[in-house]
Amino acid sequence: MRLRTMCCVLLLAGFAVLAQEPVKPAEPPKPVQVPGTFVEMNQPAGFEKATSFTGFMNRALNASIMVTVLPEPYSKTIANYTKEKLEARNETLFNAGPATFGAAPGQLLVATMKANNASYAKIYGIFGENGQSVVVTVTVAEASAKEPGVWDTLIGTVRSARISPDVFLGKPYAVKFAAPIAFPRRLDDGVMATNVEKPIDLTKLLYFFIAKRVNPVKVEDPEAFGRELLEKMPQVKGVQVTGVKKVQLNGLPGCELTGVASYSTTGKPCLVYLTILPAELTRYFILQGIAPVEREPGSGIEGDDAAIFKTFSTLAGTFRRKSS
Missing domain, CATH: 3.40.1000.10 (Mog1/PsbP, alpha/beta/alpha sandwich)
Structure with a gap:
């Protein structure tokens, strides 16, 4: 009788253990x-x-x-x-x-x-x-x-x-990269992106750059300031501005400039794009694009010059400010 009772107790205990929900492993800490x-x-x-x-x-x-x-x-x-x-x-x-x-x-x-x-x-x-x-x-x-x-x-x-895989982590801004400019990388002073995963020669690629910078004085005239920056852009020389348009991105009024130039290294012709967005005090946002005029077959760059400028402008249009 005692043996039968003990067996019943053990059997019931076994059922009780089986009835319990399995213990979930502790979730690893989130970075x-x-x-x-x-x-x-x-x-x-x-x-x-x-x-x-x-x-x-x-x-x-x-x-x-x-x-x-x-x-x-x-x-x-x-x-x-x-x-x-x-x-x-x-x-x-x-x-x-x-x-x-x-x-x-x-x-x-x-x-x-x-x-x-x-x-x-x-x-x-x-x-x-x-x-x-x-x-x-x-x-x-x-x-x-x-x-x-x-x-x-x-x-x-x-x-x-x-x-972090988020190239904009710690930056006060972001854009939404998408094809063809879908391969971003973090730089010390901003974020750049190209149309290939491992860029070697930027003079043959679509190149886009975004940063927030400080000017000695407040930027009052974004067009004049943008023209000045284009003249000083180290990647290109002989800039000729062919288009100017007022823009407003994420609540910030600014200026979009487009034009043609030559690469400083090769002398070959290129397209230049620049949007300047004056921010608080003497700070400003810069969104810059460069592309070759002579596109090699298989470069992954499609469309005419107008299409290239539209690609840069559309990407700049996704600009937003953030707190960190």
Whole structure:
């Protein structure tokens, strides 16, 4: 009887377990934008946005995660993190090896440092893309690094860093790229796009560029200012403006200029497009396009000159301002 009762209890317990909903695995943390940058990474629990540097901090752990974006190629940046260079900064390299950050290859380094009679552990994640580099630096008190789970969390945080696929992340503007100008890339001072994924010779491609810049004085006359910029444009020479039109994009009045010129490097004829949108104070938005007049077969550039100008103008028409 007791055996039968025990079997019934176990059987009922088994049914109860089967009846329970399966435990859902915890969702992985979602990357957040590091304020003011185009870098995304996990923000560990207990860390808050720093106020004196770009990144996050945890006062209880005496730990910081600092993100630095440098306008230089990865090869130049990583050269500053050799054993000898770290020793010159009073740091001892403990370990280093290749790592991947999003789609960008890089290096993961671990070092130690002593400062103000205290010992610290440091983690570096260094990677880059398109002539720009990112350095993620974790500094944590040695005692805190030994607490359960802290070190693994910090390593995972550094490994989660990546360059956002959104080329406009951290920019106060955006446009909607679409064919044929469908391949954008982030630059230090703006965003460019072409009609091929891997541009080699820009004089044979559709080229579009957008940025927000500062002028010494407020732009009162966008047409005159646009003409001045066209004359100073380093990619071209001998600009002749053939069309001028007033525009209003995302609430900003401005001027659209079109014309012809020659490439500075080859001397071959090209089309030039420029929209100037004066913004707050002395700032302004610039939307610029260049295309060859002599289009080679298979270049992916279709239509006559008017169609090319329309492509640039349509793309500029998608312009919008944003807060970050």
